[in-house]
Amino acid sequence: MANLTDVQSWAHELMAHHITERGWSFGFDHAKMRAGLCDFKKKRISVSRYLAARYEDDEVRQILLHEIAHALAGSKAGHGPKWRTIAKQIGYDGKRTHDGSAANDLAPIVGYCPAGHEFFRFKRATRPLSCGRCSRGFNRDSLITWHQRDAL
Numbered sequence: 001m002a003n004l005t006d007v008q009s010w011a012h013e014l015m016a017h018h019i020t021e022r023g024w025s026f027g028f029d030h031a032k033m034r035a036g037l038c039d040f041k042k043k044r045i046s047v048s049r050y051l052a053a054r055y056e057d058d059e060v061r062q063i064l065l066h067e068i069a070h071a072l073a074g075s076k077a078g079h080g081p082k083w084r085t086i087a088k089q090i091g092y093d094g095k096r097t098h099d100g101s102a103a104n105d106l107a108p109i110v111g112y113c114p115a116g117h118e119f120f121r122f123k124r125a126t127r128p129l130s131c132g133r134c135s136r137g138f139n140r141d142s143l144i145t146w147h148q149r150d151a152l
């Protein structure tokens with residue numbers, strides 16, 4: 001569990017170290033679907049206060065590096081080769097994606113297909129869904145069963 005005061009000081013330290021362009025700032029946001037954000041227009045890197053508080057210190061530093069690499073690579077780079085090269089150079093290990101899937105920790109509904117593939121949702125599905133990894137198209141044999149998780 002990272003402490004938000006620490007997160008803020010790592011952010012300033014890492015940004016000062018890696019970003020030479022002036023005008024970048026850091027802040028927390030309230031996102032639940034993604035851990036970090038790099039806003040090129042506002043020149044602002046932000047991290048979800050909810051997710052930051054749930055992650056281990058190392059994980060949060062990785063999220064910061066992920067976003068710093070976006071700031072360095074530019075908005076057009078996406079997650080392409082330029083971004084990947086920079087991200088690697090500054091120490092991002094790329095073991096997890098931090099654009100959405102990491103936010104699965106916060107999804108209140110989890111589902112499993114008979115083969116054990118895991119799915120996360122923020123809302124209950126309105127019709128039966130089958131596992132897209134087990135079979136293309138709808139298949140009754142691969143129905144996903146949904147479970148509400150405890151309050152997060």
Ligand SMILES: [Zn+2]
Pocket residue numbers: 066070079098099
């Ligand atoms: Zn990204």
Ligand SMILES: [Zn+2]
Pocket residue numbers: 113114115116117131132133134135142
């Ligand atoms: Zn499956």
